[in-house]
Amino acid sequence: MGEESVLVTGGGSGMGQLASRQLANAGYNVAAVDVNEKGLLETAEGFQNIRTFQTDVTSYEDVLKVVAETEEKLGPIRKVYNAAAIMPLGKIEDQEADVFRRVMDINYTGVVNVTKATLPGLIERNEGEIINFASIAGWLPTIYMAAYDASKFAVVAFTEVLYHENLNNNIKVVCVCPPPVKTPLLQQARDTVWPKVFDQGDHIEAEDVLRCINDTLESGELFAFPGKQTKMVWRMRRWLPGMLWKNVHKSEGL
Ligand SMILES: NC(=O)c1ccc[n+]([C@@H]2O[C@H](COP(=O)([O-])OP(=O)(O)OC[C@H]3O[C@@H](n4cnc5c(N)ncnc54)[C@H](O)[C@@H]3O)[C@@H](O)[C@H]2O)c1
Structure with missing residues (x-):
């Protein structure tokens, strides 16, 4: 068992689960954080160096406790993977105001909470990596x-701000922006509304995303765009947003 630890939110499913297991195989002590108890059990199965925390990332107090316990029992945190998120979809008029709040609280405030709770330790040791899971949806808005x-x-x-504030520290920051990935998250779209644009282009594997993160950590760049067409779509959003919206309207029939 290594002396260093990593903290992975969303560690009970999809990319967080795979990252937890890969990092445990690489010899790190892993703190896998999730609200999904069953998923966490699956993640830790067969690994003595994965410790699970059934914790909601929206509670800063609880996140602070997880970070303190991880550093005390598993060793200083070397890497942070912020992968917890939810994705209920729907038209603005159909989604409850509470859903908007909850999505922002988990997907954004959760990232802030975990970053704030771990960053002082990384700065003090002048070493570490923070990987925040955004999405190509963080550049390219679409209906629902x-x-x-x-x-x-x-x-x-x-x-982006986190990256620039820490450029002179030995702390690497990556913002990963995947296209659709074959994980349980997509089921939440199936259970609510499935945007037809999801059927355009390939759905990639969780492994592809984690590989792209590692390449990006190596290159020292901020943004990771896994998948063959993702960077092109990102460029199109910058230069031809009207064309992308035309495609959305055409495919959704709206
Ligand atoms: N799957 C995709 O198509 C896709 C594409 C682009 C970006 N992403 C992003 O990648 C990241 C990982 O997604 P995934 O596809 O592995 O999803 P996933 O649904 O498989 O896993 C997300 C995990 O987050 C957990 N979670 C939800 N709310 C939580 C909370 N309040 N506190 C702690 N944990 C909580 C869930 O229980 C789940 O286990 C997410 O940030 C997601 O938005 C996913």
């Missing part, structure tokens, strides 16, 4: 996704 898109735009902005 106002709540989720806004939360991911917020993660992009927050992480």
Whole structure:
């Protein structure tokens, strides 16, 4: 078992689960944080160096406790993966105001809470990595996704500032912006509204995203765009937003 630890939110499913297991295999002590108890049990199965915390990232107090316990029992935190999120979709007129609040609270404030709770330790040791999961939805808004898109735009902005504030520290910051990935998150869209634009382009694997994060950590860049077409879509959003909206309206028939 290594002397250093990593903290992964959303560690009970999808990319957070895979990251937890990969990092445990690499010898880190892993603190896997999630509200999903069953998922956490799955994550830790067969690993003595994964400790699970059934904790809601929206509570700063609870996050502080997890960070203190991790550093005390598992070693100083070397890497932070902020992957917890939810994605209920729907037209603005159909989604409850509470859903907007909840999405922002988990997807954005959760990232802020965990970053704030871990950053002082990383700065003190002048070493570490923070990986924040945004999405291509953090650049490219689309119909039915106002709540989720806004939360991911917020993660992009927050992480860009975090990167620049720590450029002179030995702390690497990555903002990962994947296209649709084959994980349980997509089921939340199926259970609410499935945007037709999700059927355009490939859905990538969780492994592809984690590989792209590692490449980006190596290159020292801020943004990671996994998937073959993601960077092109990002460029199109910058230069031809009207064309992308035309596509959305055409495919949704709105
Ligand atoms: N799957 C995709 O298509 C996709 C695409 C782009 C970006 N992302 C982002 O990647 C990250 C990982 O997503 P995933 O696809 O692995 O999702 P996932 O649904 O498989 O896992 C997310 C986990 O977050 C947990 N979670 C939700 N609310 C929480 C809370 N309040 N506190 C703690 N944990 C909580 C869930 O229980 C779940 O286990 C997310 O930030 C997501 O927005 C996903």
